[in-house]
Amino acid sequence: MKPLLCFDVDGTLRDNVNHQVCLSTQKTLQLLKKKGYHMIISSGRGLDSLTKTGLMDMFEWDGFVCNNGQRVLDANKHEIFHALMDPQAVLDVLDIAEKYHYAVTLKSTQRVITKEPDAYVLQTQQYFQNQIPPVGTYHGQDVEAMIVYGPLGYDYAPFQKVKGVHVLPGESTYADITIAGLSKATGIQKLMHLLNLDEYIAFGDSLNDVDMFQHASQSVAMGQGNEQLKSIATFITKPIDEDGIYYACLQLGLIEEGEYE
Numbered sequence: 063m064k065p066l067l068c069f070d071v072d073g074t075l076r077d078n079v080n081h082q083v084c085l086s087t088q089k090t091l092q093l094l095k096k097k098g099y100h101m102i103i104s105s106g107r108g109l110d111s112l113t114k115t116g117l118m119d120m121f122e123w124d125g126f127v128c129n130n131g132q133r134v135l136d137a138n139k140h141e142i143f144h145a146l147m148d149p150q151a152v153l154d155v156l157d158i159a160e161k162y163h164y165a166v167t168l169k170s171t172q173r174v175i176t177k178e179p180d181a182y183v184l185q186t187q188q189y190f191q192n193q194i195p196p197v198g199t200y201h202g203q204d205v206e207a208m209i210v211y212g213p214l215g216y217d218y219a220p221f222q223k224v225k226g227v228h229v230l231p232g233e234s235t236y237a238d239i240t241i242a243g244l245s246k247a248t249g250i251q252k253l254m255h256l257l258n259l260d261e262y263i264a265f266g267d268s269l270n271d272v273d274m275f276q277h278a279s280q281s282v283a284m285g286q287g288n289e290q291l292k293s294i295a296t297f298i299t300k301p302i303d304e305d306g307i308y309y310a311c312l313q314l315g316l317i318e319e320g321e322y323e
Contacts, residue, residue: 064099065279066124066262067316068250069307071105071117072190073233073267074284077302081191083120086305091121093317100124100257104246106230106238106270108169108206109133111192124257127249129169129207130230130240130270134249136256143252145241147205147227154224155239156200159210162220167195167209174198182211182235189234208239230270233288238270245273263314265307266291282310 069075075083094101104127105112112118112128118139126135134143152168156176159166165183166176173195175183186209187194210221218237221229228245230238250262264271264278267287275281275294283295284306292298299310311317 063259064097066250066254066257066259067094067099067101068104068127068246068262068264068274068278069101070246070264070266070268070271070274071103071107071112071115073287073302074265075103075117075307076115078189078233079303081115083117084303084305086308088120090308090311090317093321094311095122097317097321099316100259102126102250102253104250104264104266104274106130106232106246109135110169110173111190114193125253127246127253130228130238131244131246131249132206132241134252136253142256143249145206145244147207147239147241149202149205151224151226152200152205152208155208155210155221155227158220158224162212165211167211168198168200168203169206169208170203172198172203174200176200180211182213185214186211186232186234186236207241209236210239211236232270233268246271247273247277250274250277263316265310267302280314282314 102125109128124137132145135141168174175195175197179194214235218229218231226242228240228242261279263280264274265282267284269288271291281295283292283298285299285301300306
């Protein structure tokens with residue numbers, strides 16, 4: 063039985079300069095699908111943000127893990143799991159952010175950001191090519207996850223103390239704040255159960271891929287990716303802009319050179 067193939071988005075499928083999926087990656091994904099592999103997207107992006115990339119309709123995906131495992135959809139984009147943050151945890155994160163003057167995006171039905179965009183927000187927006195939401199407040203609305211914007215390389219230690227959350231510093235000037243106990247790996251497990259599969263191969267580039275890597279039969283870190291992630295990967299491929307996905311699939315025997323056109 064072929065393993066499930068799980069792909070992160072930013073820095074893995076989609077580069078962070080032109081914000082595109084390169085031709086070699088497109089051809090590789092099409093070939094993998096033709097060879098009978100099940101493939102999913104496993105991303106820190108929320109469903110709204112992932113939809114705007116166009117990736118969900120670019121290939122025949124077998125499922126989607128969003129918000130680092132807090133929302134899971136099947137191949138038909140039907141929701142099979144959805145978790146919301148504890149309101150007290152949301153308040154605690156916002157209190158700390160206000161103390162340090164950091165902006166926070168609330169991932170809710172209508173996204174809002176807690177203050178006017180500063181340099182950290184703008185740098186992250188450029189990294190992801192995301193729209194910056196309007197300034198707004200938390201008034202008890204459902205929150206799926208949060209983004210805190212701070213200095214590059216910051217460990218977000220004060221936020222790590224908030225009960226019930228998981229803090230995932232990103233590769234730019236931000237950190238994802240999600241629900242403790244949920245991750246890309248837990249979301250993948252739900253799709254594996256649905257697809258009746260028992261192992262997966264993970265492809266990623268940043269710290270929110272650590273848990274996904276730790277539970278994978280094989281894990282592929284992108285060449286330009288986070289050094290800590292590389293240290294636990296079973297294979298380090300070339301950078302994304304040097305056909306990293308194609309090279310990894312070739313070296314792992316998922317595809318053969320003669321099959322690629």
